Amino acid sequence: MxxxxxxxxxxxxxxxxxxxxxxxxxxxxxxxxxxxxxxxxxxxxxxxxxxxxxxxxxxxxxxxxxxxxxxxxxxxxxxxxxxxxxxxxxxxxxxxxxxxxxxxxxxxxxxxxxxxxxxxxxxxxxxxxxxxxxxxxxxxxxxxxxxxxxxxxxxxxxxxxxxxxxxxxxxxxxSSSADDVYRAAYPRVARKNAAHYGRYPQDVEAVRQIAAHLAEQPATLPDGGLLTLRAFQALGLLLGSGSGSHQLHYLLEEAWVEGADGPELSDTFLAGVQAQLSFAQGPLYAVLHESIYGQRSVDPAGTAWAAERVRKEFPEFDAEAALDSDAPVLFTGEMIYPWMFETDPALRPLRETANLLAERADWPDLxxxxxxxxxxxxxxxxxxxxxxxxxxxxxxxxxxxxxxxxxxxxxxxxxxxxxxxxxxxxxxxxxxxxxxx
CATH class of the missing domain: 3.40.50.1820 (Alpha/Beta hydrolase fold, catalytic domain)
Structure with a gap:
C-alpha cells in the first residue's frame, strides 16, 4: 500500500x-x-x-x-x-x-x-x-x-x-581491475593531500602531532571504536568533496584540550572523527566496496584486499616513516582496508564475511x-x-x-x-x- x-x-x-x-x-x-x-x-x-x-x-x-x-x-x-x-x-x-x-x-x-x-x-x-x-x-x-x-x-x-x-x-x-583502480587512485589522493596542505600549511604540523600521539597511544572513540594512526589517515576520504578540505581543517583545529594530566584529544574531535569514520549507517560500503570492481574477465582470482596490497607500492602513505622524517603525514582516500573490520564496532562482527568476499573468485561480469x-x-x-x-x-x-x-x-x-x-x-x-x- x-x-x-x-x-x-x-x-x-x-x-x-x-x-x-x-x-x-x-x-x-x-x-x-x-x-x-x-x-x-x-x-x-x-x-x-x-x-x-x-x-x-x-x-x-x-x-x-x-x-x-x-x-x-x-x-x-x-x-x-x-x-x-x-x-x-x-x-x-x-x-x-x-x-x-x-x-x-x-x-x-x-x-x-x-x-x-x-x-x-x-x-x-x-x-x-x-x-x-x-x-x-x-x-x-x-x-x-x-x-x-x-x-x-x-x-x-x-x-x-x-x-x-x-x-x-x-x-x-x-576493464579496470581492482588493482588498476587503486594503482591510479593513490597518486590522485596524494595530489589532494598536497592541495590541502597548500591551502592550510599549518595542518602539516597539526597532523604530525596527532599522528605521533596515536602512534604511541590509540584513542577510544565514543562508540567504542579504536582511533589508530591508520584510522586517522582514513579521514582523507573527505578530501574528494568540494568542502571536505575545509571540514578536515576545522576538525583538526579542535583536536586538543588541556586535561588533568596535560594535553589530550578532545571529545569534540573524537566525536567528529567518529562521525566521519564509523560505518554504522552504511556498512555495505565497507563490506562490498572492492566487489564493485570484481569481474571474472578482469579479476578472475577476486579482489583480495587490493587497496591494502597496492598501498605498499606507495611508501609516501607510510605514516610511521613520515614521522621518522620531516615528510608530511598523508591521508588516504576511498580505500577499504581489512583492519577497519577490527577498529569499527559496526564492522567487527562482519570481519570474516568481508574476508570471504575479498577471497571470492569468478565474480560475474558487470x-x-x-x-x-x-x-x-x-x-x-x-x-x-x-x-x-x-x-x-x-x-x-x-x-x-x-x-x-x-x-x-x-x-x-x-x-x-x-x-x-x-x-x-x-x-x-x-x-x-x-x-x-
Missing amino acids: STASRLPGIVTTDHVFRVPLDHQRPDGEQIEVYAREVVASARENDALPWLLFLQGGPGGKAARPVGPDSWLARALDDHRVLLLDQRGTGRSTPANRQTLARRGGPQEQAEYLAHFRADSIVRDAELIRRALLGEQGRWSLLGQSFGGFCTLTYLSLAPEGVREAYVTGGLAGL YDRERLAANDVPVFAAVYHDDMYVDTADSLDTAHAVGNVRYWVTNEWEHDGLRVSGRVVLDRLMRMGRGEI
Whole structure:
C-alpha cells in the first residue's frame, strides 16, 4: 500500500516492492526494496516521464528530501523522480551486523551479500519499472558515482528500459581491475593531500602531532571504536568533496584540550572523527566496496584486499616513516582496508564475511562491452577532472568505448558536484540532452 506525504513544494509517495534475492531463482527467497516517488506539488497529477535516481555507494540509501532542493529541483521541472533505496539500504530489507547475524555464519552471510552488487540492483530496477510504467514504459536514469557504475550495468543488461541516462562522476573503467583502480587512485589522493596542505600549511604540523600521539597511544572513540594512526589517515576520504578540505581543517583545529594530566584529544574531535569514520549507517560500503570492481574477465582470482596490497607500492602513505622524517603525514582516500573490520564496532562482527568476499573468485561480469559499444541510448556524463574517487582517464576511456555518449569535463566541481552545485550540473547535462549545448 502506497503512502503519500505533502512537503513544501513536493509530494512524496512510498513504494515497497518484493523482489527475488537471487534473480536467477525468481521463485526463491524474496526481499523488499523501497523507493520514494517525488513529484512537484504543482504537477502532482501530470503525466510526467519518470527519472530513476541511482545513488552513490555501494551501500548508500537515497537522499531524504525535505523540499525541491539541489539537483532534485531541476529534475522535478520535467520528471516524476524515483529515489531508490538500493537493496540492503535504508527502508529496503536491511543488511548489517544485526540482520546478517540471523542468516548464520560468515559463509552464509557472504553468499547472501554476493547478491547485492550492481547486476542485482539493475534487475530490481527492471521489476520496479515494469510495475510502475508497464512492460513497454521507459524511464530516464540519473547515476551519481556508484550509481553511474549501475547505469553502465543497466545499459549492459536492459537498455530497452531506458530512454536516456545522465551520469555524474560515475563512468567506471570497463576493464579496470581492482588493482588498476587503486594503482591510479593513490597518486590522485596524494595530489589532494598536497592541495590541502597548500591551502592550510599549518595542518602539516597539526597532523604530525596527532599522528605521533596515536602512534604511541590509540584513542577510544565514543562508540567504542579504536582511533589508530591508520584510522586517522582514513579521514582523507573527505578530501574528494568540494568542502571536505575545509571540514578536515576545522576538525583538526579542535583536536586538543588541556586535561588533568596535560594535553589530550578532545571529545569534540573524537566525536567528529567518529562521525566521519564509523560505518554504522552504511556498512555495505565497507563490506562490498572492492566487489564493485570484481569481474571474472578482469579479476578472475577476486579482489583480495587490493587497496591494502597496492598501498605498499606507495611508501609516501607510510605514516610511521613520515614521522621518522620531516615528510608530511598523508591521508588516504576511498580505500577499504581489512583492519577497519577490527577498529569499527559496526564492522567487527562482519570481519570474516568481508574476508570471504575479498577471497571470492569468478565474480560475474558487470559490463557487456560489446553491447555497450553498440549502445543507442543517449548518455550525457559529467566527468570531474582529477576526481579523487573515479579515475578521469578511466572515465574518458569508457566515454569513448560506449556508444552514444556525450561528456563534459570540468574542474569547477569535485565528486559531489551534483549535490553541491544546486541545479547547475544536472541542468547542463539536460541541456546537452536537448541539443542546446
